Amino acid sequence: MPLSRSLPGLSVQADGQLSVRRNLPEEVPVAVVFDGTTQAVMMASPGDIADFAHGFALSEGFIETLDQIEEFEVVEHEVGIEARFWLTGERSKALETRRRKMAGPVGCGLCGIDSLEEASRALPTVTADPRFAACEVAHATDELRANQPLHDQTRAVHAAGFLLPGQGIVLAREDVGRHNALDKLIGALARQGIDPATGAFVMTSRVSVELIQKAAIAGCPVLIAVSAPTAHALRLADQAGITIAAFARGGGFDLYSHPHRIIPEAQDVP
Template sequence: MTGPVTHWPGLSVQRDGQRRVLRSLPEETPVAMVFDGTTQAVMMASPQDLTDFAHGFAVTEGFIETLDQIEEFEIAEHETGIEARFWLSADRAEALAKRRRRMAGPVGCGLCGIDSLEEAARALPVLPETGPLLTSADVAGATDALRAFQPLHDQTHAVHAAGFLMPGQGIVLAREDVGRHNALDKLIGALALAGIDAGQGAFVLTSRVSLEMVQKTVIAGCPVLIAVSAPTAHALRQADAANLTVAAFARGGGFDLYSHPDRIQTGAFDVA
């Protein structure tokens, strides 16, 4: 399997002159998600932690609800890319029909290939009131703490990360990918395969909070989403309806709270 980093020569042209450089660049590889012999999606992804990626994708895109619905799984390499092959239990046939995908999904778009506007605006479950209680310090330092789990970023400065934060423990698990959606799917898959309950912590992202990031978080059962960048308005509407706590602009020792702030111990605060 191709490694996640390739070293590529180039010419750096700066104000003070030119020099030859050897840059560490992230690889991206076509990964086909194949369910019961049919390719449902082809995503461009970093070629690492692909078992985690496939399982997280299967959960967040509705192909499975629990891991015991997978009868067999394998990774198959080809000259043109990689297949993640699932064989599912018979009761998932209807889910396969509903979640048809016919297009290759580029890393910048987590909704490419769905068949209808209804699928893009799919109803989300409402998260329970129970879950973690985080301090302001937990949230304010979350994205800084995630930096220690980003070796691929340190090499390339061109990938995203998603981490799982638990109260009193910090970041306990993280995954990286050229695609922000892929990084989150990898994290969700890794948690599921490790038997870690996503409802006991928070997801931490190096990206903005878009609609599909909220959808994946809620479907995974995680009640808190922390991001270094901004949310979209539509993402916040869905987060509010699903009882998801969203903290954005989490950097420089502070953050903004936009929905369901009771899971964060902030003292006096004013949430618009």
């Protein structure tokens, strides 16, 4: 499926009107299916679907490791895309138990839960300790911007990148949804055998609760974002041992929670 389409429009400005064509991002329903049963349907960009499905399965706890997958396929339909998993016996039984507890349909963000307590579930503590120079953090979103071809066409999608100390952005994924982009990145890292504990996630969005949850489950110790965190996201990050660098743009950033992973420089963060 195409990632974008050129569509006509009318640009209305103070000095008049002009017919235009814009490249607009595609958005399609993607069903994530385990052992023949649809677990979630989300609107997403139709690229890197295998990465998205694997990252979603990992970050939402449907699987713990890739070796719990017996078979996987992506099937395109006229109305959308199915990402189909078949799981090993024990994992399939565990998922069936989880499925029985679910009260209704699921969607993006907090998927497959049926209580407020589970929405605020305890997160694993991230103990990995990579170190980043302050200048790496300050310019991380600028570097990510250079890895966003779909954004260049449409100006309408988010991106998630993986920053390694001393190496820069080594992998990036794009999607209309910020959490979808992060799931794609997590899936791509897993499928390429790259440990999220060795680097930082870089986001083109605000920092919300579900991004902290996904980072903690993936074991990534640092999250860098171009925009603000929510107060609750910061509380969760502090509890989970995750370093948050927000408002990372224009050569600077705000540092919150577990700052020891960022190496200060004379004119930077004290």
